[in-house]
Amino acid sequence: MSEHVMSSKFYYTIWIALLGLTVVTAAVSFLDLGPFNVIVALVIATVKALLVVLFFMHVKYASEKLTKIVIVSAIFWLFLLLALSMADYATRLWS
Amino acid sequence: MSDSPIAVEQHGPELLHHFVDAEQQRDAASLGMWLFLATEIMFFGGMFCAYLIYRFWYYNEFAAGSRSLDITLGTVNTAVLICSSLTVALGVRAAQMGKRKLLVVLLLLTIVFGFAFLGIKGVEWYNKYEEHHIPGPSFNVDDLIKAYPQIHIDPQHEQIFFSLYFAMTGLHALHMIIGVVMFAFLSYYAWKGRYTPKYYTPVEMGGLYWHFVDIVWIYLFPLLYLIDRHH
Numbered sequence: 001m002s003e004h005v006m007s008s009k010f011y012y013t014i015w016i017a018l019l020g021l022t023v024v025t026a027a028v029s030f031l032d033l034g035p036f037n038v039i040v041a042l043v044i045a046t047v048k049a050l051l052v053v054l055f056f057m058h059v060k061y062a063s064e065k066l067t068k069i070v071i072v073s074a075i076f077w078l079f080l081l082l083a084l085s086m087a088d089y090a091t092r093l094w095s
Numbered sequence: 096m097s098d099s100p101i102a103v104e105q106h107g108p109e110l111l112h113h114f115v116d117a118e119q120q121r122d123a124a125s126l127g128m129w130l131f132l133a134t135e136i137m138f139f140g141g142m143f144c145a146y147l148i149y150r151f152w153y154y155n156e157f158a159a160g161s162r163s164l165d166i167t168l169g170t171v172n173t174a175v176l177i178c179s180s181l182t183v184a185l186g187v188r189a190a191q192m193g194k195r196k197l198l199v200v201l202l203l204l205t206i207v208f209g210f211a212f213l214g215i216k217g218v219e220w221y222n223k224y225e226e227h228h229i230p231g232p233s234f235n236v237d238d239l240i241k242a243y244p245q246i247h248i249d250p251q252h253e254q255i256f257f258s259l260y261f262a263m264t265g266l267h268a269l270h271m272i273i274g275v276v277m278f279a280f281l282s283y284y285a286w287k288g289r290y291t292p293k294y295y296t297p298v299e300m301g302g303l304y305w306h307f308v309d310i311v312w313i314y315l316f317p318l319l320y321l322i323d324r325h326h
Binding site for chain 2: 006031033077085
C-alpha cells in the first residue's frame with residue numbers, strides 16, 4: 001500500500017460517472033426490454049460498484065496482492081452461495 | 096530508526112512496537128478491514144439470495160411490490176449516497192495531504208449526507224406505513240390487487256416481498272447509522288489533530304466501510320426499485 005495521492009479532479013470524474021450511471025439505470029427501467037431489464041440493471045450496478053472499489057477504495061493503485069485475493073475470494077463465495085442455491089430452486093420443477 | 100533491533104524507541108500510533116515499519120502496520124490494518132468486509136458480503140449475501148429465490152417463486156407479487164416503491168426517492172437517495180462516497184474519498188485525500196480543516200469539513204459533510212439518506216428512507220418507510228404495506232396484523236394489499244387486475248396477487252406472498260424489503264433496507268440503514276456514529280468520532284479526532292500524513296489509517300478504514308455500505312445500496316436500488324418497473 002504505497003502513498004498515492006490522486007488529484008481531486010480524478011475523484012470528481014468518478015463521481016460524475018457514478019451519478020450519470022444512476023440516471024441512466026433509472027431511466028432504462030421504464031423501457032420494456034424483456035429479460036434484458038434485469039441484465040442491464042445489474043451490469044450498470046456492477047460497473048458502479050467496480051468504480052467505487054477500484055478508485056474510491058484505492059484497490060487499483062494502492063493495495064496489496066493479499067488484499068486483492070481476499071476481495072476476489074469474497075466475491076467467489078458470494079457467487080457460490082447464489083449460483084448453487086439457484087441451481088437447486090430453478091430446477092425443482094424439471095422432471 | 097535505531098540500528099539495533101531491540102532498541103526501545105518512542106512509538107506514535109503510526110508505528111506500534113509489534114510492526115516492522117509503518118507500511119507493514121497499514122497493510123495489516125487494510126487486510127483486516129477487507130476480511131471484515133468479506134464477512135459483510137456474506138451477511139448481506141444471504142438476504143440477496145433469499146430475495147432471488149422468492150422473486151423466482153412469487154414473481155407477480157414481487158413485481159407489484161417493487162412498482163409500489165417510490166422510484167424518485169430511491170434515485171435521489173442513490174445520488175445522496177454517491178455524493179457521500181465522494182466526500183469520503185476527498186476526505187481520505189485531505190488526510191493524506193495533512194489538511195486538517197478540510198478533512199473535518201469533509202467528514203462532517205459525509206455525516207450530513209448520511210442523515211439525508213436516513214431521512215429520505217424514513218419518509219419512504221412512513222409512506223409504506225400509511226399504505227398498510229408493513230408486514231403484520233394491519234398488512235393490506237387490496238390497493239395493489241385493484242391496481243393490477245391482470246395478475247394474481249396472493250397477500251401472503253406479497254407480505255414476503257415487503258418483509259424482505261424492510262429487512263434489507265433496515266439492515267442497510269443500521270449500517271448507515273453505525274457509519275454516522277463512526278464518522279462523528281473520526282471528525283472529533285481529526286479536529287483534535289490526531290491524523291497526519293504519516294498516520295491516517297482510521298480515516299482510511301472508516302472510508303472503506305462507508306464505501307462498502309454505498310456498494311450494498313448500489314445493488315439494493317436496482318433489485319428493489321428498478322428491475323420490475325416496466326410494463
